[in-house]
Amino acid sequence: MASLHFWNEFELKKPPLVTLHVNDTGFAKNVFVVTNRYLNQLSGPDYLEFNQTAALIGRLMARRKNSFRCMPGFRAVCKLNAALCRLLRLDLPRELEHFRGALPDACDEELSGEMPTRNSLEFILVRLIAFHRLHERIRDCCEATVKYFGQMIRSNFFMEFLTLLIAAVAKINKLSLLQANNCATLYNKLQPQLTKFPLVEKHKFIPENCNLPTQLRLIKAGQPLVPAEEAPSASVKLQTQLPPLVTKVEKAKERAKADVGTVVARKSPKAASTQPTFQLDSLATVEDVKHFIVRESKARKKTPDSCVTKAIQNHEWLAATTLFERKLQAREQKKALNVFRKYIDSKI
Structure with missing residues (x-):
């Protein structure tokens, strides 16, 4: 099993949720707080708005499935819809609720209690990685969609439909960036607590050739997905701002402005003969x-x-x-x- 694709498996086998007795439960308080805060964010208005916009994109895709099926931009819309469906199938809130329910009710350094095993937390971290990567995929599809259909809307093709589609895609891109950063924040806070959870050798979840990243990168608005130091030199860097699109009509106007003709010397007209004024x-x-x-x-x-x-x-x-x-x-x-x-x- 390759480490790069471990998080992307559809049928990822969940380890059994087992709790073990530990003498120190003080670290579980921080885990409970950050997990509970993230679950509250998932139930907020932004998350509900994200689901509604994703459903709208699915309906728009189905409406124009026959008209746009051969267009590259529509393929990006289909990939975007597939990523949104995969995100729904991931069901991260349910996994976090199960994990939060296994944490002890009272947490203190001097109190002992039952704690879930390290494998359960590793499963949560893998789900967070999948959630974060899916949102990167969603933003890539959003960029490809807007780049293609932006050219069509400038040529006045399917104006009403494309305006609605681009608005929905832009909204998904904005909310996806917010959710990805929230997910990365939760991962960065849970990952250092991994070694404090009790380990069960029989329930080993992550294979030997797989290593979890120490941190997930927070992405700012307008920032490329791949940082400059990590991107290979031969690869083409993503542009934060798309180059201006020039349509055929604009090209024709520019040519008409450029063709000013040849300067021709003209003779000054003769002064008109003055007629006698009436007295x-x-x-x-x-x-x-x-x-x-x-x-x-x-x-x-x-x-x-x-x-x-x-x-x-x-x-x-x-x-x-x-x-x-x-x-x-x-x-x-x-x-x-x-x-x-x-x-x-x-x-x-």
Whole structure:
């Protein structure tokens, strides 16, 4: 049995839970406290939220099983779901409750009592290693899933489904990191107490070629799973931040910005010939206005772009001339002249 895969066995045979009488039970108090604290953490809201999110990922995987079955990212989702199911099958809380129940009720250096054997604690430590390794596997699958489906969501493929999937995977990754660190903390506190438990030679649990690690490493957020000093030089290091993804649309936009064309010398346009400006003083009398109306009416029909009143719309010009004629018919020559002059002054 290889030491590297000892913790990963599905059918790991549990040693019998045997208690032996010891004269000193003072060390059992610390074991009971850290075990009880960890069990309280497993029954907290984060653990329940982890189980609910894991169930959601399983349902999302089943919903798109036919559509995404050939995609590499979906294979990572399937592996993630398998790791979550294996974590559920491990049932670490039950094993810890059995071990805690075997500890003596009263613990003191001067008190003797019944203590579980060293093999029982070794079994708990192996289960903690499996729990910790499974959470590493879960985070690896989360990174592979987000890396693949992140490219799809940037291309607007399956937007609603992938948004929900990535959110669930990110939540699992965050809670998995928290549970793995709690597990490593418990292991690091229980492992030094191993030699204080009574040993039964007949119930030897760990093979001779297997050695339990002295500590499990705590992982910080954004920290790679393999430390730099332990990673081989030829291996590729995991990046904490993924490189920015560039889609085809963004590449096309960059090319369009880069292609600015060739600078061509252009001749300055000739200055437009200035047209003679209209003098409002030329409309001094009613007769001047009548001649102006006749002249402009003809010019508006022949050359509408070059006439003096080209800025005035046809219906506005018709309304102004009609109003002028009505004022003349009402014998209000002065008022007709003033109104028409003000109107022409405001438009030209």
